[in-house]
Amino acid sequence: MSDKPTALGWLVFPLRLILGGLFILAGYLKLSAVPVFAGAIVGFKLNLPDHIVIGSAFVVPWVEIIAGAMLVLGLWTRAAAMLIGALLVAFIAMLGSVIFRGIDAHCSCFGKFEFPCDGPIGWCHIIRNSVLLGMTVTVGAWGPGPLAIDRESTK
Amino acid sequence: MSCSKQIQRAATLALAGVVVGAAHSIIHDPIKLRPDAPLPMPVPATSGGPVPQALGLEITLEQAWDLFGKGTPFVDARRPEDYESGHIEGAVWIAPESFMGGLPEVANFLDREAPLVIYCTGGDCDASHNVAAMLNQAGFKRCHILKEGYPAWVAAGHPTATGKGGMP
Structure with a gap:
């Protein structure tokens, strides 16, 4: 990779910051009310044992925060994008399963801020996560872009 | 950098999340997923009538x-x-x-x-x-x-x- 960022690199740069920031925010909002997020997971009716539900309610937000912070810093960018991509694929599959089974459940993906998707889980949530997945794939494929620790460390 | 190296790094980040999440769950107050059965209402000592039926959850x-x-x-x-x-x-x-x-x-x-x-x-x-x-x-x-x-x-x-x- 050359030291000078390309025009496309500068286009990817805001995507990396937005994605990272969104995942830090999503993790923080979930951690600010872990019982609410745990209750939301129960509402998905996946018949998971309680210890898995409670464990996921703590682990998922921390994975989001760590991966989001790595994206913002531009450190291990592709790996962080890969992890966020895997999370998003899992979220989309779970949301699809909730819609397919006709369950009236709340996402709690961004705490009480579900912009632009109001109300119970629906196609809006799937589309929103698919857009985020598209952004994640772009960042993962292109790399950190400018102003990234990854770039500094390879100089 | 090779794809396997990236997967290894992604797994490391996920593991970090698991460790921090597990530590957080230990220091956090216990989480209740289901409500307890309600306590029955106390019956006044002077009550002479029939004992009211306790209501369930x-x-x-x-x-x-x-x-x-x-x-x-x-x-x-x-x-x-x-x-x-x-x-x-x-x-x-x-x-x-x-x-x-x-x-x-x-x-x-x-x-x-x-x-x-x-x-x-x-x-x-x-x-x-x-x-x-x-x-x-x-x-x-x-x-x-x-x-x-x-x-x-x-x-x-x-x-x-x-x-x-x-x-x-």
């Missing part, structure tokens, strides 16, 4: 109507727009998301030792159970859930109200 419409007549507070756990368009008369709105910043303020006006009836839309709706579990955790020991939910209350012709009266 889930109560019927008739039992809820009886409690309504005794002035028991009702909690609406549905979405805010549903509450606004119609709710049980006098009910306050406390949905799962009301706990995002801790115990909702309105809960401080409710008696922790007295019965409380929580409802949502009945059927598959989990919100009343989630709210009951979180209120349990906050020390409310006599939470009852109107299993049939708001639709059954409306169908029975019991009193309802509209607007944001019981919302923060």
Whole structure:
């Protein structure tokens, strides 16, 4: 990779910051009310044992925060994008399963801020996560872009 | 850099999340996923009549109507727009998301030792159970859930109200 960022690199740069920031925010909002997020997971009716539900309610937000912070810093960018991509694929599959089974459940993906998707889980949530997945794939494929620790460390 | 190296790094980040999450769960207060069975109401020592039947966690419409007549507070756990368009008369709105910043303020006006009836839309709706579990955790020991939910209350012709009266 050359030291000078390309025009496309500068286009990817805001995507990396937005994605990272969104995942830090999503993790923080979930951690600010872990019982609410745990209750939301129960509402998905996946018949998971309680210890898995409670464990996921703590682990998922921390994975989001760590991966989001790595994206913002531009450190291990592709790996962080890969992890966020895997999370998003899992979220989309779970949301699809909730819609397919006709369950009236709340996402709690961004705490009480579900912009632009109001109300119970629906196609809006799937589309929103698919857009985020598209952004994640772009960042993962292109790399950190400018102003990234990854770039500094390879100089 | 090779793909396997990236996968290895992604797994390292995921593992870090698991470790931090596990540590956080240890220092966090225990989380209750399901509400406890409510404590029975104490029977006054001077009471000479029949001992009242203890109510379970889930109560019927008739039992809820009886409690309504005794002035028991009702909690609406549905979405805010549903509450606004119609709710049980006098009910306050406390949905799962009301706990995002801790115990909702309105809960401080409710008696922790007295019965409380929580409802949502009945059927598959989990919100009343989630709210009951979180209120349990906050020390409310006599939470009852109107299993049939708001639709059954409306169908029975019991009193309802509209607007944001019981919302923060």
